[in-house]
Amino acid sequence: MKKVMLVFGTRPEAIKMCPLVNEIKSRPGEFETTVCVTGQHREMLEQVLRVFDVVPDHDLAIMKPGQTLFDVTCDVLLRLKAVLEAERPDVVLVHGDTTTSFAAALACFYLQIPVGHVEAGLRTRDIYSPWPEEFNRQAVDIVSGYYFAPTEASRRNLLDEGKPTDRIWVTGNTGIDALATTVREGYAHPELEWARGSRLILVTAHRRENLGEPMHRMFRAIRRVMEEHPDTKAIYPIHMNPLVRKAAHEELDGFDRLRIVEPLEVLDFHNFMAASHLILTDSGGIQEEAPGLGKPVLVMRDTTERPEGVEAGTLKLVGTDEDVICREFSRLLSDADEYARMSRASNPYGDGHASERIADVLAG
Numbered sequence: 001m002k003k004v005m006l007v008f009g010t011r012p013e014a015i016k017m018c019p020l021v022n023e024i025k026s027r028p029g030e031f032e033t034t035v036c037v038t039g040q041h042r043e044m045l046e047q048v049l050r051v052f053d054v055v056p057d058h059d060l061a062i063m064k065p066g067q068t069l070f071d072v073t074c075d076v077l078l079r080l081k082a083v084l085e086a087e088r089p090d091v092v093l094v095h096g097d098t099t100t101s102f103a104a105a106l107a108c109f110y111l112q113i114p115v116g117h118v119e120a121g122l123r124t125r126d127i128y129s130p131w132p133e134e135f136n137r138q139a140v141d142i143v144s145g146y147y148f149a150p151t152e153a154s155r156r157n158l159l160d161e162g163k164p165t166d167r168i169w170v171t172g173n174t175g176i177d178a179l180a181t182t183v184r185e186g187y188a189h190p191e192l193e194w195a196r197g198s199r200l201i202l203v204t205a206h207r208r209e210n211l212g213e214p215m216h217r218m219f220r221a222i223r224r225v226m227e228e229h230p231d232t233k234a235i236y237p238i239h240m241n242p243l244v245r246k247a248a249h250e251e252l253d254g255f256d257r258l259r260i261v262e263p264l265e266v267l268d269f270h271n272f273m274a275a276s277h278l279i280l281t282d283s284g285g286i287q288e289e290a291p292g293l294g295k296p297v298l299v300m301r302d303t304t305e306r307p308e309g310v311e312a313g314t315l316k317l318v319g320t321d322e323d324v325i326c327r328e329f330s331r332l333l334s335d336a337d338e339y340a341r342m343s344r345a346s347n348p349y350g351d352g353h354a355s356e357r358i359a360d361v362l363a364g
């Protein structure tokens, strides 16, 4: 029986790893499963664990307010060592591109424990964009022994770097597995009632490279355009990072057609996406979820590692220049043809069965 440990620490990792935890746990004859959370996030992680009913075996509890990359890397590395030495798993699964994933993979490398990378092979090839995530994902792929690539394009990225073809499996993205169970007909929420009758704009923002002036420009652009379009209302579930909160309140307070709300539980967030007219974000995961729902996304970043959604027409990169965001946002609100072109549903990121495929590979 294979001893599998899953290590994750932030909201998006949890959303994409919990379906896999539950799949692996549903096969007790094949796997002995251990879940270790680093606690890089706290409230935002716990929201997800609750929804998926996942109870961690270990919690490294590293989060501190305003933590730096040094804090996260050092604390994960040192605290995970003891857990790995005690558990001695046959394989450790990490996800994506966070500092939790990077430090956990490094800890496994130091102890010579095989690593499986879920969501392997995404690339912008610019280690400063997104920062530090592009470095993190490339570094995890240096030490991995199993590459679970979500798409054919991510498989090709890995092959281009010389990763062995027989260690790469195209599985789809486990985030799409989650989406299959969350979006519901007849879903209702008081905030959606407030927005009823208006075109609902959903906003999120958190990237480290956007903190400071870029984030101020993003918020100013959103407010400017919405002031010109009285038939819009926006809901902005705000990230818990205090720097994000400060910028958002400085730019958006006093504008009553935009509501800043606390982070939504994933079930609610997915249903808010489904009810929205369009989405403005710098998030990675939302770029994967939106195409399946046919929701246009203006991506407030200079690069994306998700070209499939751009090719499908759902995503448009608009950067963080205030005038460019204004122009593209206004256009999408005014130009029905452009809106129709971007709102065609497609599923470039998977069919909802990624977790099963990953478990099959690990069992084999």
Ligand code: UD1
Residues within 6 Å of the ligand: 010, 011, 012, 040, 041, 042, 043, 044, 045, 063, 064, 065, 066, 067, 068, 069, 072, 097, 098, 099, 100, 132, 133, 206, 207, 208, 240, 241, 242
């Ligand atoms: C992290 C990841 C990023 C991912 C994002 C998802 C890194 C370097 N960054 O960025 O790749 O896209 O998560 O959201 O790994 N905080 C809380 N409670 C929470 C979560 C955060 O209070 O539940 C606050 C804390 O003050 C914390 C700060 O937010 O210090 C920043 O959190 P951190 O995980 O370091 O960075 P994120 O920007 O969330």
Ligand code: UDP
Residues within 6 Å of the ligand: 011, 012, 015, 175, 204, 206, 237, 238, 262, 263, 264, 265, 266, 267, 269, 270, 282, 283, 284, 285, 286, 289
């Ligand atoms: N999400 C959520 N509640 C929110 C905002 C986002 O559950 O209030 C979900 C969203 O559906 C997606 C994930 O969180 O699955 C994206 O997380 P985030 O944007 O924090 O990180 P990224 O994907 O950029 O790493």
